[in-house]
Amino acid sequence: MKALTANRLIDGEVVWLGRSGTWVETLAGAWLLETPEAVAEAEAAGAEAEAARLIVEPYLIDLTREDGEIQPVRFREKIRAKGPTVRLDLGKQARREVSAA
Amino acid sequence: MYRYDEFDAHFVSARVDQFRDQVQRRLAGDLTEDQFKPLRLMNGVYLQLHAYMLRIAIPYGTLNARQMRRLAHVARTYDRGYGHFTTRQNIQFNWPRLKDIPDILSQLAEVEMHAIQTSGNCIRNVTADHFSGAAADEILDPRPYAEILRQWSSLHPEFSYLPRKFKIAVTGAPHDRAAVQVHDIGLQAVRDADGNVGFRVFVGGGLGRTPMVGRLVREFLPEADLLAYSEAILRVYNRYGRRDNKYKARIKILVHETGLEELKADIEAEFAEIRDGVLTLPASEIERITAYFAPPAFDVAVGDEAVLEAAIAADPQLEAFAARNVHPHRAPGYASLTISLKPIGKAPGDATAEQMEVVADLAERYGHDEIRVSHEQNLVLPHVRRRDIPAIHAALAEAGLAEANAGLVTDIIACPGLDYCALATARSIPVAQRISERFASPERQREIGDLKIKISGCINACGHHHVGHIGILGVEKKGEEYYQITLGGSADENTSVGEIIGRGFSYDEVVDAIEKVVDTYVGLRETPQEDFLAAYRRVGDQPFKEALYGTA
Ligand code: HEM
Numbered sequence: 001m002k003a004l005t006a007n008r009l010i011d012g013e014v015v016w017l018g019r020s021g022t023w024v025e026t027l028a029g030a031w032l033l034e035t036p037e038a039v040a041e042a043e044a045a046g047a048e049a050e051a052a053r054l055i056v057e058p059y060l061i062d063l064t065r066e067d068g069e070i071q072p073v074r075f076r077e078k079i080r081a082k083g084p085t086v087r088l089d090l091g092k093q094a095r096r097e098v099s100a101a
Numbered sequence: 102m103y104r105y106d107e108f109d110a111h112f113v114s115a116r117v118d119q120f121r122d123q124v125q126r127r128l129a130g131d132l133t134e135d136q137f138k139p140l141r142l143m144n145g146v147y148l149q150l151h152a153y154m155l156r157i158a159i160p161y162g163t164l165n166a167r168q169m170r171r172l173a174h175v176a177r178t179y180d181r182g183y184g185h186f187t188t189r190q191n192i193q194f195n196w197p198r199l200k201d202i203p204d205i206l207s208q209l210a211e212v213e214m215h216a217i218q219t220s221g222n223c224i225r226n227v228t229a230d231h232f233s234g235a236a237a238d239e240i241l242d243p244r245p246y247a248e249i250l251r252q253w254s255s256l257h258p259e260f261s262y263l264p265r266k267f268k269i270a271v272t273g274a275p276h277d278r279a280a281v282q283v284h285d286i287g288l289q290a291v292r293d294a295d296g297n298v299g300f301r302v303f304v305g306g307g308l309g310r311t312p313m314v315g316r317l318v319r320e321f322l323p324e325a326d327l328l329a330y331s332e333a334i335l336r337v338y339n340r341y342g343r344r345d346n347k348y349k350a351r352i353k354i355l356v357h358e359t360g361l362e363e364l365k366a367d368i369e370a371e372f373a374e375i376r377d378g379v380l381t382l383p384a385s386e387i388e389r390i391t392a393y394f395a396p397p398a399f400d401v402a403v404g405d406e407a408v409l410e411a412a413i414a415a416d417p418q419l420e421a422f423a424a425r426n427v428h429p430h431r432a433p434g435y436a437s438l439t440i441s442l443k444p445i446g447k448a449p450g451d452a453t454a455e456q457m458e459v460v461a462d463l464a465e466r467y468g469h470d471e472i473r474v475s476h477e478q479n480l481v482l483p484h485v486r487r488r489d490i491p492a493i494h495a496a497l498a499e500a501g502l503a504e505a506n507a508g509l510v511t512d513i514i515a516c517p518g519l520d521y522c523a524l525a526t527a528r529s530i531p532v533a534q535r536i537s538e539r540f541a542s543p544e545r546q547r548e549i550g551d552l553k554i555k556i557s558g559c560i561n562a563c564g565h566h567h568v569g570h571i572g573i574l575g576v577e578k579k580g581e582e583y584y585q586i587t588l589g590g591s592a593d594e595n596t597s598v599g600e601i602i603g604r605g606f607s608y609d610e611v612v613d614a615i616e617k618v619v620d621t622y623v624g625l626r627e628t629p630q631e632d633f634l635a636a637y638r639r640v641g642d643q644p645f646k647e648a649l650y651g652t653a
């Protein structure tokens with residue numbers, strides 16, 4: 001299982017490609033890519049968003065399901081999805097409440 | 102302190118306008134990321150793990166209260182209320198929005214600051230001893246020369262596209278506090294028998310994946326030839342430095358592959374062609390720049406020592422602070438103070454906007470309006486009266502800045518590591534925090550004595566781990582963080598690169614391992630005065646290996 005991630009051009013915010021083709025600010029909203037077709041479609045959407053100046057440097061990450069929750073495989077991507085492990089008041093982890101949007 | 106002249110002010114503000122235009126063109130789609138990236142890097146803007154990062158130059162680590170307040174303002178208005186002071190005497194903000202950066206830069210330009218040449222393959226911010234112009238052991242203040250080098254290297258047309266980045270450091274004291282031997286060019290100011298000023302010149306030092314100690318290429322370079330000789334070195338590097346492989350592109354590799362003698366001959370040949378030309382520094386120009394760095398009018402202090410001693414006798418915290426964070430000053434009755442950005446358990450080098458303002462206030466009130474950033478990621482008030490130390494200490498304590506640990510085991514250098522950095526392979530900040538907590542007891546720290554622990558989150562070595570008495574390098578092994586320990590590194594006048602002691606340790610194990618190394622040292626030193634390096638150089642790595650891995 002994969003997802004497509006990038007940073008938003010205008011402010012650098014970490015984003016993932018969402019199910020509806022929009023770019024979302026939390027991993028929970030990411031489109032989970034389970035087939036080669038989905039991956040190809042996502043990558044095309046990424047290239048398009050890059051050309052449209054929404055995001056920079058999109059790339060695929062690996063995901064797993066841990067205790068029913070979707071998690072990035074690499075530690076680096078876990079930190080990107082949450083924020084600095086040394087500053088729990090910063091990054092996405094600091095605004096869990098609004099993550100549903 | 103150096104003040105911008107009209108040319109400087111115009112140059113910096115034109116640069117801000119130019120970058121504002123570049124950002125607009127990027128957002129409007131007239132520039133692709135491939136086109137824009139080198140432009141943003143030339144203005145100190147990186148893209149990191151969570152956001153953009155802005156690196157702002159603090160030339161030779163010197164700033165005044167107004168500048169520090171402006172950094173606080175930027176932290177509060179455009180970032181998340183804090184900044185990170187780095188080993189290159191700069192400051193980094195971790196959360197700026199691209200669209201705000203032109204405004205940030207224009208705010209900085211108002212106080213004579215910028216982010217030019219803090220990134221990219223050019224001559225970077227010139228660093229210097231953080232006690233410059235103050236230290237009791239100083240031969241001369243190196244900052245005028247650092248400033249001259251800065252002016253020469255700023256947008257130098259020939260050296261804007263070097264094979265790789267290029268770092269210069271200058272010290273004016275025999276005891277090297279600027280780590281000059283791990284820079285591409287390291288300069289140590291000296292005087293000859295007749296009192297003439299010159300430099301010992303080291304070339305080809307560097308850390309990263311291939312650490313090397315700089316080689317002495319000139320025993321005495323007359324000050325007038327500083328620029329011509331530097332230009333000769335850069336020309337040779339620019340011509341022969343490798344561009345085919347970025348891991349082999351630094352001048353240290355050129356020194357290594359060409360051989361010192363041949364390279365020296367190349368530099369001398371180039372120098373012979375340009376010496377006595379336009380780059381020769383007239384004495385009047387050196388004087389003009391030096392005047393900006395004239396020492397403040399020191400009061401002739403009477404009775405200061407008694408005031409300080411009485412306060413110390415009444416306050417053990419102040420006593421500890423005075424013992425570690427107060428350094429000898431050239432003027433009687435004065436001292437330089439280290440403001441530790443290493444409170445126990447905190448991220449090394451981080452300061453909040455409020456803390457920056459406290460430091461700015463203290464500098465203005467007690468410190469002749471001068472602040473320094475040290476490459477050890479601390480702040481310094483270079484000129485304070487000894488009688489004012491109790492008041493300064495009290496104000497620092499209130500701001501959480503009075504940790505009396507300068508040069509001790511908890512005064513750890515750490516790069517941002519995997520918590521922020523896109524290149525990292527492991528975290529470094531939390532390792533520093535846990536070590537700091539493990540050794541939190543002030544008595545234990547004082548018993549251990551001087552000790553430098555330095556941590557990097559990847560092989561790029563921004564945390565100087567190679568030259569830590571104890572170095573820690575974070576790597577990734579099978580998806581887990583792993584930490585390699587090196588021992589015996591040093592970045593002073595006897596620079597050495599540490600040696601890997603053995604297999605690495607997991608994130609959970611590494612603090613225990615460091616404690617074992619420290620305890621082993623304390624157990625085997627001949628006297629409490631024998632520092633870690635001396636002990637290590639005497640006994641070698643065997644006792645440490647045994648302590649870490651058993652006798653096998
Ligand atoms: C967070 C973004 C950063 C990035 C992307 C970055 C990147 C790099 C890279 C690629 C190198 C190796 C260069 C080479 O060997 O050619 C390097 C070296 C270095 N960096 Fe950083 N760095 C970052 C942050 C820092 C920080 C925060 C500091 C200061 C604490 C710092 C100070 C240094 C130093 C001192 C070196 C090694 C000295 C040398 O150039 O030989 N860097 N950095």
Ligand code: SF4
Pocket residue numbers: 516517518519522523524525526557558559560561562563564
């Ligand atoms: S050493 Fe590596 S992890 Fe640390 S700041 Fe430098 S590039 Fe990043």
